[in-house]
Amino acid sequence: MVIVFALVALAVLGVLVTANWYVWRRLFRDTARGAGVRRAGAALVAGGWALAVGALVAERTGAPFWLQRVLGWPGFLWMALSVYLLLALLAGEAVRPLLRRYLERRAPAAPEPAAAPIPAGTAPAGTAPAAGPGEPAPAPAPATPLAVPSRRLFVSRVVGGAAAAAAVGTVGFGTYGVLNGPAVKRVTVPLAKLPRAAHGFRIAVVSDIHLGPVLGRGFAQKVVDTVNGTQPDLIAVVGDLVDGSVKDLGPGAAPLAGLSARHGTYFVTGNHEYFSGAEQWVEEVRRLGLLPLENARTELPHFDLAGVNDISGEDEGQGPDYARALGDRDRSRACVLLAHQPVMIHDAVEHGVDLQLSGHTHGGQLWPGPLLAAAANPTVAGLERYGDTQLYVSRGAGAWGPPTRVGAPSDVTVIELASRQA
Secondary structure, eight states: OHHHHHHHHHHHHHHHHHHHHHHHIIIIITTOSSHHHHHHHHHHHHHHHHHHHHHHHHHHHTOOHHHHHHHHHHHHHHHHHHHHHHHHHHHHHHHHHHHHHHHHHHSOOOOOOOOOOOOTTOOOTTOOOOOOTTOOOOOOOOOOOOOOOOHHHHHHHHHHHHHHHHHHHHHHHHHHHHHTOOEEEEEEEEETTOOGGGTTOEEEEEOOOOBSSSSOHHHHHHHHHHHHHTOOSEEEEESOOBSSOHHHHHHHHGGGGGOOOTTOEEEEOOTTHHHHOHHHHHHHHHHTTOEEOSSEEEEOSSSEEEEOOOGGGGGGTOOOOHHHHHTTSOTTSOEEEEOSSGGGHHHHHHTTOSEEEEOOSGGGSBTTHHHHHHHHOSOSSEEEEETTEEEEEOOOSSOSSSSOOBSSOOEEEEEEEEETTO
């Protein structure tokens, strides 16, 4: 097993090194004549990844919070930027030969003129004759024109510049989208067992806020304002609230005390809570006024609301317990289950749940991330049916790692339950 892990790690490292060498080559070696620019480019690429690895290690090892913040912004943004530099440069490979052909048609290379014989006693062209005795010094010969970049160098600079502009613009726009706060998405979900009296009941689903060294108190306040602005009947926080300890992030999470709904705010753990001290965070959210559902169920007036711990809690003996949360319930009543990861849907189906609310995937966060997320999750985002159970997966309100989203905008989803009797 250790050998397999080592081989996989070496393969991943080889791919990363090759990809970054390619980025350096296309952006710096192929576009610059001077060694100084090439060395500066190598330092930029290597330094960016040193910051990125440092940010990841600092977060996972619980380094001083100030150090996490110093490394987090540049390191995580470089991760996103490097992805889109690579994609843009790869796309540029298709443009490169087309641009060369276009330039060849517009300005074909002219052959150099053959050297004409120089008559005896005649100075070569561009050479001033020597001054005779008592004559003024001749004017200097015209300077040689500056060298014009070759066609290959010109194409490399155009493609490299366009790729850099596209990558910076993509990451900039995606980062602005996250920092600006999540949008509100509204989805109607009909439930066969829901009584007419509960028709139109609204649940605000909030997942994957990921408060940490990058997204802090100000972002938490934006999420709270967005949720409260929907005036929900109930709020469901379905995991991955934080990336860090209560000591470091307690002040950043304080605005969550302002969440307000008629039937309360409920919370279940996500996998990142188990990286950050799940027991302490459960107590902290309870102190802030949220109601943790740790493999538990509450009977609301017209349906049951249940919650299970995340799968990651199994390593600490705190994993999901469906029998405890759902085993003795009245199956004639509709049941809504809060479970962080979409893969938990299969257990929900077995226990007769009507609707599972999840997050975890971020919708892929950074394209082509959705393609990878689809390989590991039954549903990446949106509403799907599995037998008699429906699953809704939110893209999440925040972001992990780079505070950037591309092709997967953040959201707070308002689920409006609909009764078929209405």
